[in-house]
Amino acid sequence: MKAFRGKNGWFACYIGATIIVLAATLVVWLLYERENRVFLLEQQRSSVQSQLDEVTREIETAIATQTAALESLATFVSLEPDLSKEKFEAVSRRTFLKAREFKHVALAPDFVVSMAYPSERTRSIIGLDHNKIPEQLAAVEKAVSSGAVVMAGPVDLVQGGRALIVRKAVQTSDFGAFAPRLWGIVSLALDFEAILERAGVDDLDFKIAMRGKDGLGMSGGMIFGEPLVFTQSPILQKINLPQGSWYTAAVPVTGWTIPQAAFLKARIGFALGGISLLILVLGAIRLVHLRMRSDAQLKTAMNSIxxxxxxxxxxxxxxxxxxxxxxxxxxxxxxxxxxxxxxxxxxxxxxxxxxxxxxxxxxxxxxxxxxxxxxxxxxxxxxxxxxxxxxxxxxxxxxxxxxxxxVDITELKNARDAAEAANTAKSEFLDVMSHELRTPLTVVLGGTPFLCKPEMLPTATKLFNSLEARGESAADLKAEVDALLHALKTLASKVDRSAKHLLTLINDVLDYSKIEAGRMQMNVKPLSLAATVEDLVNEYSSKAEKKGLYLEGEAPDIYVEADQIRLRQVFTNILDNALKFTEQGGVTISVDDRGAQVKVNVSDTGVGIPEDRLPEVFDKFSQVDSSASRKVGGTGLGMAITKQIIKLHGGEISVSSQLGEGTEFTFTLPRALADVEEVPMEDSAAASA
Structure with missing residues (x-):
């Protein structure tokens, strides 16, 4: 490429490329135009051939139809040679009247015309004796000797006009001689111009000529058009007659030439193509030059990364x-x-x-x-x-x-390892603190029932008995003791609720910590879903009734592979939320058997969840309505834990909701291969505590 780096070198490159491109375009154009000319001529001949075939079919059809009609009339005459004029006209009318190329038909017993139809146009031929007209006698004798339909013409008729004469000899039965007898001849005149008109010859966009008078083919005389057409490399087509044939020849009006306008678009296209190709080639040369410069820039850019x-x-x-x-x-x-x-x-x-x-x-x-x-x-x-x-x-x-x-991530890797170590330490700390956090809460929760009902304590019973024994003198003291006990009950009730809430928070944090660390153990075994749903409905019915809500649940007798305690935790998280955020209506639990999978739906008629917040439902610490959440409490971990538990079961969970209409949670569980009686729900719950 060094040879092209100078100004003169690049100029010579551009000139050389221009000459090569223009020369190549010219050669391709000449070859294309030559081949296209041959193609267009073939296309033109094909078009003429197609139209000529249609003309030929129409002429053959018209002649064949009338020939068949003539043979039918000849057969009728052979069976009734002495038919009357009236009957002859009636038969002729039915046979030929609808054909526009029909001119007349005549009966010539012993070759002398005795009857013709229509009579008003054929008076001049009545009495015509074919025996006295040599050229007609030859055609008649040909029809007799061949026994077939013979066509002659086109000829000039005695009564005027040009027509094709179709003849058929008629044989009658001579019972005395026990042999057929020549009765005479039936002649049919067909309007030649009408046949051509029917074939659409006048509407053609090319010249046509016909030869083969009297059915003699190419050796016959001209019957239509100019003889010159047969010398101009025409499209030839044979017309088959009852006996013999005609030949038609067709050429375009202007001859076999292609107008220059047919190549105009191609020439413009080649010109534009050549210019485009030249631009592309010169552009490619330019790109080579730019490539040499950009290689250095690319190397600099890469080394800057x-x-x-x-x-x-x-x-x-x-x-x-x-x-x-x-x-x-x-x-x-x-x-x-x-x-x-x-x-x-x-x-x-x-x-x-x-x-x-x-x-x-x-x-x-x-x-x-x-x-x-x-x-x-x-x-x-x-x-x-x-x-x-x-x-x-x-x-x-x-x-x-x-x-x-x-990418060198050594620092990031060290920081991540430190973070993972800290997370591990956190999990270990929470595991150690689990006992320390739950033990005092267990003591608190064990004592609060007695504080909520102090009258159950033996000392309280003794005190009340002593006050009763003193009678009216201790009435004031008894009233003060009742007030004290009422205050203790109120305070103890608050302590009990807060302790239970704190236990729930601790359990959520510890459960999520186990899930994150991958240490949550699952005791999976066959579990009756019907019994589980029934127990949950019985447990939560009173809570629903306090809010004036209904709680419905129904499940077929299906067994699933599940951890009883963790499945109960899933239902508890969903039902607690459903009852928290539902003020009217209620909650419905339904189960759908899907074969290998069991689908569970929990739907409510609560406040619903905004569509833009649905993706966040299963995120940790997510609370869709912070104001409502603050009123009812919650860590925002419940649904995150629920999703992870379902995943550990090999299922999936999803949520759908309409704001103001309610929410539906749907999750799947694997169907159990065998049905096994499970531990009662209440015993299991007690064991987990």
Whole structure:
């Protein structure tokens, strides 16, 4: 390319490209026009042939139809040779009247015309003796000798006009001689011009000529058109007659020529194509020049990237890489030359123990790395022997190449490891604190029932008995004790509610911590869904009735594979929310058997959830209506825990809602292969406590 870098060199390149493109365009245009001319001529001949075929069919059809009618009349005459004039006219009228090419029909017993139809046009031929007209006698004798229909003409009729004369000899039975007897001849005159008109000859957009008078084919005389047509390379078509044939010839009015206008669009197209091609070629030359300049810019840009960058072509050979790519893989840098195979570069690094995870398993590492690289979509972390961590991102290009980035994430990796260690420490802390948090709450919850009903305490009973024994003198003291006990009950009730709420919060936090750490244990076994739903309805009915709501639940006798305690936790979380946020109507539990899966629906008629907040329902610490949530309490972990429990069962959970109309939660559980009686729900709940 150095030869074209100078001003004169580029100018010569442009001139040479222009000459080559214009010459190539001219040659292609000439070849195309020659072939297109042949094609258009063939197309023109095909069009003329198609129209001529239609004309031929119409002429043959018209003649064949009338020939058949004449044969029918000849048969009738042979059976009734002495028919009257009236009957002859009636038969002729029925047979020929509808044909527009029909002129007249005549009966000639012993070759002398005795009757003709229509009579008003045929008076001049009555008494015509074919025996006295040599040219007609020859045609009559031909019809007699052949026994078939014979056509002559077109001829000039005695009464005027040109017509085709179709004749058929008539044989009658002579019972005395026991042999057929020649009765005479039946003649039919067909209007030649009417036949041509029916065939549409006058409407053709090309010249037509016909020859073959008296059915003599190409050796016959001209019967229509100019003889010159037969000398102009015409389209020839044979017309089959009852005996013999005609030939038609057709040529365009202007002859077999293609108008120059037919090539105008093609010429304009080639001109525009040549100009476009020239622009493309000159543009390509310009691109080569720009490519030489952009290569240097690309190299500068790649080296400006802080991360390692490399591109391997469709043959998996290194095409481009920046300096940082070589720096990150310093041990393999010498192997990173354009054209080097990716496998060769990785092997070079393996030989120098560049990859920490590959030490001791080099071949297995190579196989895994090549498979991932070939598949594309790589997003992995890789540790080098010097302790650094790299984020490897690779993706396939449309042409089959591979683009890769190498990001040094050593600091991020260290920070993440520290965060994971802190999270582990948090989980361990919560596990340790679980007993410490629940033990005092258990003591509190164990004592609050007595505080809520202090009269059940033995000391309170003794006190009340002492006051009763004193009678009226202790009435004031008894009233003060009653007031004290009422205040204690009110305070104890608040302590009981708060302690239960605190226990729920602690359980939610601990459960979610177990889920995050992957340490939640599931005791999965066959469980009766019908019994579970019945127990839940019985348990929550009183809570629903206090708010004036209904609670309905129905399930077929289906067994599912589930952890009884965790499934109860799922229902509890959903039902608690449903009853919290429902003021009118109620809650319905339904079960749908889907074969391998069982679908459970819990729907309410509550306030509903805004559509834009539905995706957040199962997020941790999510509360759709913060004001309402604050009124009823909650950690925002319940539905997040519910989703994880369903996932641990191998099912899925979803929610749908209409604001102001209600909410429906739907989850699936795996169907149990066998039905086994489960531990009663209340016993299980007691065991979990």
């Amino acid at each position: 802080a991360d390692g960058f490399a591109y391997y072509d469709s043959s998996d050979r290194l095409a481009l890489c920046n300096d940082n790519y070589r720096k990150l893989y310093a041990a393999s840098a010498k192997a990173m030359v354009p054209g080097a195979k990716f496998e060769s570069i990785v092997r070079y690094g393996l030989e120098r123990q560049q990859y920490a995870e590959a030490i001791g398993r080099e071949e297995a590492f190579l196989k895994e790395r090549l498979a991932a690289h070939k598949a594309g979509g790589v997003d992995v972390e890789q540790q080098l022997a010097d302790g650094r961590w790299l984020k490897i991102l690779e993706t396939k290009t449309p042409d089959g190449g591979t683009v890769g980035f190498r």
